[in-house]
Amino acid sequence: MIATDDVRQVAHGLLLPSIAPCFDLAQTLDCGQAFRWAAQPDGSYRGVVMGQKLSLVRLGADILLQDTTLADYDRVWRRYFDLDRDYAALKTGFSADPVLQEAITYAPGIRVLWQEPWETVCTFIISANNNIPRIKGIVERLAALLGEPLGDGLFAFPTPQRLAEATPEDLAPLRCGYRAAFLLDAATKFASGQVTAPAVAALPTPQAAALLMSIKGVGPKVADCTLLFGFGRAECFPMDTWMKKVMAVLYPGGLPQKLLPVAGLAQQYLFHYARNHKELF
DNA sequence: TACCAGGGCCTTT
DNA sequence: AAAGGCCATGGT
Numbered sequence: 001m002i003a004t005d006d007v008r009q010v011a012h013g014l015l016l017p018s019i020a021p022c023f024d025l026a027q028t029l030d031c032g033q034a035f036r037w038a039a040q041p042d043g044s045y046r047g048v049v050m051g052q053k054l055s056l057v058r059l060g061a062d063i064l065l066q067d068t069t070l071a072d073y074d075r076v077w078r079r080y081f082d083l084d085r086d087y088a089a090l091k092t093g094f095s096a097d098p099v100l101q102e103a104i105t106y107a108p109g110i111r112v113l114w115q116e117p118w119e120t121v122c123t124f125i126i127s128a129n130n131n132i133p134r135i136k137g138i139v140e141r142l143a144a145l146l147g148e149p150l151g152d153g154l155f156a157f158p159t160p161q162r163l164a165e166a167t168p169e170d171l172a173p174l175r176c177g178y179r180a181a182f183l184l185d186a187a188t189k190f191a192s193g194q195v196t197a198p199a200v201a202a203l204p205t206p207q208a209a210a211l212l213m214s215i216k217g218v219g220p221k222v223a224d225c226t227l228l229f230g231f232g233r234a235e236c237f238p239m240d241t242w243m244k245k246v247m248a249v250l251y252p253g254g255l256p257q258k259l260l261p262v263a264g265l266a267q268q269y270l271f272h273y274a275r276n277h278k279e280l281f
Numbered sequence: 282t283a284c285c286a287g288g289g290c291c292t293t294t
Numbered sequence: 295a296a297a298g299g300c301c302a303t304g305g306t
Contacts, residue, residue, distance in 0.1 A: 032301060128302040133290055135301090177287025182303080219303050240301035271301075278292085285306085294297075 007073055007083075013066040014073055020061045022087035024109020029056075031272045032132050033229050034113050035123050035139045036157070050076050050116055051148065051156040079114050082232075087111060090265065097259065099250045100266055103273035110272060112265050113229060117197035118190055119157040120230030125182045125217040127225070138176045142183075145173060160190035182217025189215055197231075205233055228264040237263040242274045245281040 008015045016023065025045045029037035037047040044057040044066075054077070055066040065077060078084065091108065094100040115123075122142075127135050139157075146162050147155035164187035171180040189195040195215060200208045208231070209223040218226070221240060227233035237243070237255075247254070250270075259266050274281060 124301080125303090127300095129300060130288085130302090131290055131300050134288075137289085175288060177289095178304085179287080217303060221302060225301070238301065241299085242301065275301090283306100286304095290300090292297100292299085294295100 007070070007078075009070055010064070013064050013068050014070065014077070015059075016063040016065070016083070018061045019063050020058055021108060022091075023063055023081070023111055024107070025056055025058060025063070027107045027109040027272065028081075028111045028113070031107070031110055031268065032275070033268060034115060035127075035132070035136045036119075036143070038136075046154075048143070048150065048154050048156060049080050051150070052076055053150050053152065053154050082111050082114055085111075090262065094259070094266060094269070097256055100259075100269060103269040106273050106276070107269060110268055112234070112268050114232050115229050116157065117200065117226070117230040118160055120226050121186055121190075121212065121215065121218065121222075122157070122163075122183055124222045124225040124229070125186060125215075126176055126179050128179065128182075128217065128222060130179075138174050138179075141174045142171075142176075145170075160187045163187035164191040179217060182215070185216040186218070200227075201231055205236065208233070209236075224264075228267075234262045234264045235260060237267050240271070242271055242281075243267060246270050246274045249281055 006017050008017065026039065029045050029047070030039065037045050040046055042057075044055050046053070046055045048054070052072060054068060057064050057066060065073070068077070091104050094104055123135065123139055126138050143155035143157055146158035146166060149155055163183060166184065168180050168184065171183065174180065176183070195211055200211055203211060205227060208227060209220070212218050212223040212226055213220070221238050224236040224238040228236040228238060255263055255266070
């Protein structure tokens with residue numbers, strides 16, 4: 001099921017036919033990998049990606065990307081929603097493992113997103129020792145404070161240059177505590193070219209992680225999240241407190257070797273399952 | 282090595 | 295109502 005070949009321009013946007021079994025909006029957009037999506041009262045989701053607004057709604061088995069074009073599909077949505085990956089085949093492979101089978105049965109509609117690298121660094125710096133509702137609040141206040149207004153109360157994520165011009169006092173309204181200094185360090189390094197997305201992308205994963213960790217506030221876990229969610233490094237396996245519990249309880253002998261090349265994708269199903277089955281841990 | 286730093290939302294007690 | 299924990303990291 002590769003949606004890229006099936007996408008259709010319709011009157012109100014772009015239709016991804018029959019993709020809902022491998023793309024559940026709530027499971028994908030609200031599972032703790034991305035922080036700029038908001039559920040609307042009608043069940044649709046609204047957010048901003050690469051400075052572009054988008055609303056998504058499920059229509060039966062189809063997903064409608066509202067009020068957007070094929071040009072934007074090629075420029076942004078195809079890659080962002082990982083639409084070139086065959087999730088049906090991925091899940092079939094995962095199902096050989098009984099634990100993953102259970103996690104996939106619980107949330108079969110998770111996709112792992114390819115987010116904008118700079119935004120990914122920032123949002124996962126903010127995520128450190130934090131909870132998802134508060135992370136979302138901080139990110140939205142940051143966008144509103146320094147991001148380009150896009151109308152409808154939405155804002156682009158701020159550029160490194162814009163954030164680098166800010167002072168710690170400027171960031172006080174974010175109420176993100178000590179993370180403010182880390183954000184400013186990230187902005188300085190990106191704005192100066194000391195760390196850039198192309199430079200990270202060009203490096204093997206261990207060296208890419210090391211370059212990211214030259215930013216204050218980026219340790220191994222945040223680096224892994226950035227590489228997985230911002231650079232499509234599917235082998236990266238962020239080890240947060242939930243995944244530590246998952247490994248201790250469900251994988252005492254470690255992850256099956258066969259899963260290692262896509263361990264990060266497995267991680268997202270396991271993370272979501274664990275967070276919603278706290279009684280098991 | 283151990284502890285603490287801003288802050289606040291959610292869960293458990 | 296109060297306490298504890300949270301998609302951690304850096305500084306002391």
